Amino acid sequence: AVLKRGRKLYRKGRIREISVGGGDAIVTCKIGKLENYSVVDWVDGQFSIRSSTSDSVFADAIAVAGFLEIEELIADEEMSHLEDGIPMGTGSQITTEPHDGIKQSNCEEREKRMLHLVLDTHFQGLICEAYWLSEDGRRVPALGGVDGAPKAETGEERGRLISLAARARKSHFVYSEEFNGYLLQNLQEIPYFVGEVWPVWKRSYLTEERENVAHIRSGMTELKLAAKAKLREDRKLDLQWFLNTGKLNLDEEMTRMLMDGDGVPTLIPELGIVKLSSDSRELLSRWEDLESENPQGFEPYQLYSLFPEQKSNVELEGELLKWRTALIESNDDGEKWLDSLRPYQREGVQWMHRLLENGCHCLLADEMGLGKTLQVIALVKERLSAGKKALIVCPASVVPVWISEFEKFAPELKAKRYKGKPVSEEGTGWDAIVTSFAFMRNRIDRLVEQEFEYAIIDEAQFIKNPDTKVTRAALRIKARNRVALSGTPIENKPLDIWPSFQFLMPGLLGSRSKFELRQQANPGPFKARLKMQIAPFMLRRTKSQVAHDLPDKIVIDQLCPVTKRQAKEYSAICASGMERLGSNFSEALKGQRFAALSVLTRLRQASCDPSLLPWVESKLEDSGKLMVLLEKLNEVLGTGHKVVIFSQFVRFLDRIKALIVQSFPELPLFELTGSTRDRETPVKGFQSTGDTAAMLVSLRAGGSGITLNAADYVFLMDPWWNPAVENQAIDRVHRIGQENTVFVYRMIAKGTIEGKIQELKQDKQELFDSIVQNSSTGADELARQFKSLEALLVLSQAD
Template identity: 25%
Template sequence: MARKAKRKIETVDLTGSDNERSASQQEKTPKRVADNQTRRTAALHDYSPHTYSQQHSEAERNTWLAEENDEDIDEIFQSLLDSANGSENLILYGTLDTKIVGVRYYEGYATPGEHIMVRREPENPYDSNAIRIVNVRGEQIGHIPRTVASKLAQYIDNRWLAIEGMLSGYIATFDCPLKLRLYGPSAIEQREEMIGRMERDKLPLEAIKQTKREEQKRLTEEQKKATAAKRRMPSSSQPEFSSSSQPGTQTVPDMADLIESSERFSPRDAGQAVEKFGNGEEYLAAMPQAETPDRISTKMLPYQKQALAWLLNQENPVLPPVGSTESTQLWKRSAKATNIFTNIATNFSIKGQEPGLASGGILADDMGLGKTLEMISLIVADLEKAPQGGGEMGATLIISPLSVMSNWSDQIARHVKKNQPLRVYRYHGAGRKPMKPAEFAEYDVVITTYQTLASDYLPKSTGQATPKSRPTGLYSVEWRRIILDEGHIIRNPSSKGAAAVTAVMAESRWVLTGTPIINSLRDLYSLLRFVGITGGLERLEIFNSVLVRPLKGGDSAGAVLLQAIMTTFCLRRRKEMSFVDLRLPELSEYVHRIKFLGVEREKYDALQAEAKGQLQTFKDQSGAKANQAYNHLLETLLRMRQVCNHWQLCGERVSKLMQMLESQKTIDLTPENRKALQDMLQVSIDSHEDCPVCLEALHVPVITHCAHVFGKDCITRVIETQHKCPMCRAKLEDEACLVEPANDIGDAERDDGSNIDLNASSSKLEALVSILQASKKQKGNKTIIFSQWTKFLDIVQARLDRDGFKYTRIDGTMTAPKRDAALHALESDTSCIIMLASLAVCSVGLNLIAANQVILSDSWWAPAIEDQAVDRVHRLGQKKKTTVFRLVMEDSIEERTLEIQKTKRELMMVAFREKSNKRTGGKSARLGDIQKLLE
């Protein structure tokens, strides 16, 4: 009997009651919480070390992690790389049309255009080259033909290619048409080798050949642009000075003169283009408003009441009604059968069940718009709906960085009526008691930190996560909701921090962040996975296939999907939007260019020549020698940046240690060597290097006794499995071979025994003091001076003492009480007109509206941190016009940094493009930037 052209068979639910929900979507029951937890657990299992090439069962993965000596260290390291980057930075080589055979055993509902996953089956007893095709829920559809599998198996096993696919036609009796996309390395030398290999195996190469033609054309255009970019703008002349420069010996300039000699700078114009990926301003302005909850004492602004209405709606999503053509969280009801739902992103369909929907989302309003108040109003509004104050509703768990933990309790006390307060408990510190669910239920809000949550997730007694509910602690409770403050902290989906928050049992899940995308679109993936997106996008390889790659390739379908995701899960309003009507005073940003003096230029030019030589050495070397050359290059680049601030900062800090490591693999962790390693670690921190395992910005940075820098989560994972350094194979017995920074912020210690003459000046210091002197003429001005280097702050501080300025200071070397005292002085002491501030400690979680002027003493190529620092001053509550000066040395690494920052803003905020070729531990992407800096 002939089969129908399109087979409609109900999907078998392998995850239990994953998708069962009440018809009204309004009930808040333990069942719904359990369903959400099932979905999150499945997502965590999916993000395994063999995500892309060697998918195994859960038991096999656990065995893999336990067998420390059965797999070579290269395999461990490479699999971690695959897991981290999801192969999103590979490029398309060709498309292979084939089919799936053996589909008669599949009981799922297959849809043309449905994205699928490719899985190797080396253990298959009938064919060791077998390649299985499964749907986004892991259910087997069938296999690809033996002849095709015999070619592709080696490419998967050796990680030469990443393979993605989709169903290209209807499923029939014995087979189903399939289109496979073959992605390979983008590095030129690897690419040519791959092309030769694929030509021998007669695999399609039409896409890579077209790419090569386009690259040649683009290269010609870029060379023309680079020539034009070398033109310089005129700068103000700088006075000569001596090392004993005395205050009061120069004419004090007017602020108007300084502004006239500076270049107007609008770094965030590119960021406004991101709005095309979300709801437009007209739509946002027309959003409905909710009533301010009775227990809220603060008068909420209209846009904040709009946010409250959106938050309440997001916690209670409803599937499209019968006959509707609309979608809910990318799920659409079939027009032909009311019991069939299709995900418009992945084309995955289910029949006879309701798809799981996420309760929550991403609140990504600009910093300073009142995200904290909006979330407090949500908590209160929800409690007011329940009988007798809502005690049975369950508590809200707030996760925040330690530095802003107290802000939540302060803001709750400030915004909630005194006679109807929320019951708030701070669960933090080594002395916290093991609380039971009934004890947590006595509170409306429980506040803790990411570190505390991670500690509960991985107890020191076992060092292993226990996903099941526990009798005490944060994982013993089914929370009403979980809120992640500064939620971009979990942007690395393979980190223990991301795993810890995802494993929490909560009915609703919220992310608060002003920067949902910092480096790449993968940042957004991690947040969406935490919130609970379904339909296949919770799997990284599917996310890459349907969203990242199309966007990177300029496919309009990717932009449409991104817009659908952003409008569904994310609310983002900017301060500049007319309906927000913050009435913030004007923000003016300037680049103030400064000329080197002769002696400074000589020192800078010598360092630049040295850096160019080291860059060439790195390109010519491989293995351990290449790593040593790269470390030397980083050190020299850092010294080039420091000489731009002050010629005394750029002493060689780690050369002796590098020479020692050239003769031996590891060093003993004596106090002297530990300090030298901390200095080397500081180079990577100051240079904003990536972790070579996860390829993201260093998270809890540490350095090994073989002098390689990693994020702590990543290297401890490698130590647990192999006890070898993934960079040089040196033995790493346990975490005792790791050295941490001098403090938790990453600021260099102020008293390090260096012989710096605090009375010596520099061109940039003189320019900075000129701005301060001009600013002092205007009564009421207060200035924040940001720098990445505490040593430079020391020099500035000494100059302020000599010139009679009253100031305060805040940096990562200070205790929390001292930081609080510094903030209080800036806010309440009218004679304290300056704050010296470490960029690291001030970029997150502080309110600095007491100041109205910002001086950025130094820059690096990741602009988000600088933007956040400025937004601590120019935010809700600011009453004065705000002026920002970026101090830039003419014809230096700093000028070229501005160009790189501009590019990164455009990539992140407009096209959401990724760094290219992260495969080599992030260095290839970084080398492109380094080459631009040294041009």
């Protein structure tokens, strides 16, 4: 116990001072702040120990550690003489007493052995093994036991091993029982040791270097990952990783080591001291995420989850290479599609057909008015197998439109409204059922009993929120082929598009949590990567790109004066809001969100017409917007044009109706709001009348699924936060079949909250363009929104 404890004190460097006299030695030991000493007396050939500690075992252990330190110093002095070429015996005479049962008398008769050091590498660090090498080539370990005790036959051998231990300790090696040698774990010190210290050791010992030592001489190397990908027999994706250094394959242990390094250098014996490039770490991180989410294996399309770039460092083999080639190369498939299709529509149908044939699914994101419905009907008409069924989910207002479009373009297919029964009880003689998002949500347990051949989500932005019941229901739909349609797949933030692709191709964009985490961590590169990931599976064309025969659309921001009554109410709302909420509007939005949004709504109402405020009764003349609208209508209606007037506020539409009835009593007037049950009648009436006419439309109720291209003038009476909503409304008029230039007047009350709304809309439009369209000027998210609203309130007061 004393020897073991003494060796431990020695190895840990607890001996701080040794003072050797003629008949004694004082050994000082310091552990933490506590200092003790032992005095070793030599009297009449006998040792005796006295100490400052009352623990006799500890006192003796201090003495043992002191002797080991003295032995190391003597051995070091011996080795320095040898290295400097000084013959032993020159100068002071140094003798070494026999130890541990060594018979000194037989020393000269023993075979002289060489101390042989072997340098090797391991994942844990640099290893130095020590062996005794006999003249006949036999090799035996020179160290052993838990603490690396010397295995020596002579005092000289023991001295050489003690000297080696001292050198190892100075170079920060520690003894490892696992390797039966010394281990240097600090990766920063390893190249220095190999390059500078090891050559000095080689002058004193017989040395050997294993092959992998050469890999660490140059220090740290940054590696990049590459991969080979192929299809397994079950059509799942098989990936094999390798490095850009001779294509060394990565086994699971190597991969784990590199990942656990988290950007810190790692020692891999076959490679040296390495770390993965940041791009490769990100790639492996995505791979691990996908593995955890897809325990049965990856779908082929998830190749784009890992390698969205066309020139990615991935080598495709066999069937997978053929698959990707077929996926990205456009060609005339020879199918006979509808004759009524325009060239770009035919290309859209062929594109959807190509993706579906190759086990992928698609998002058709053409700009509103380019005929997405017709393209899908053409696809289903030719591809729907006999006896198979299609499910179409769309806004309630669009259900009759789908049914009528089937009747018009594919009369041989019967489309009907879903009545809510189990699909097996919906009767016979139909090919497609059409239902609204709300009805689908309420009847999803019945719908999932059937696997459809086609599931089509029209206006897919309705499932943009992953937390809503309608989105969760949509993701449960079972279908062999899935198609999503949306002219505005991203309205507010990148997450808007995640549910659409989770419906189409689960796992392509990873889990929601990882999606949001990466977007928040690095928004710019994230959006660029997202754009590349979805590019093969989303097709978007704009009117300016493909509808060359479509007339121009001219959008005019029409500033409207604020009347005295409007200014009075507006200022009162501002003052009251600042008093209730304080000057920091962004904080108010966090802590008193409902009250803050209520103030914004009241300001918007006052900007339109003071009579929209519950406590105000006012004349039509008290609204600056109504007076400007009247001027424009006098001009437009007098020359035989049809107009469509949109507003968020149904009460404002009532005021506009009163204005039109009062000013143009003979004018045909149609209405479409959320309370309109029969939507087809007013739309058909407006479209078919040969006279000048006006249509009043609620922005939300009429923003999708209807065609009003008989009009060529549009009035947006109150701007809303989201440009996509406005664009959908405008494209009810500016769409295929329009023959005239469309003039759009966006009515903005001068100096009010509405001007700032326009700035926020510009940010959202740039976000949409940065991911969906070919624009590189995306907004840096919408984090500035609340800050802008704070500035907005101050500016509104100033104005």
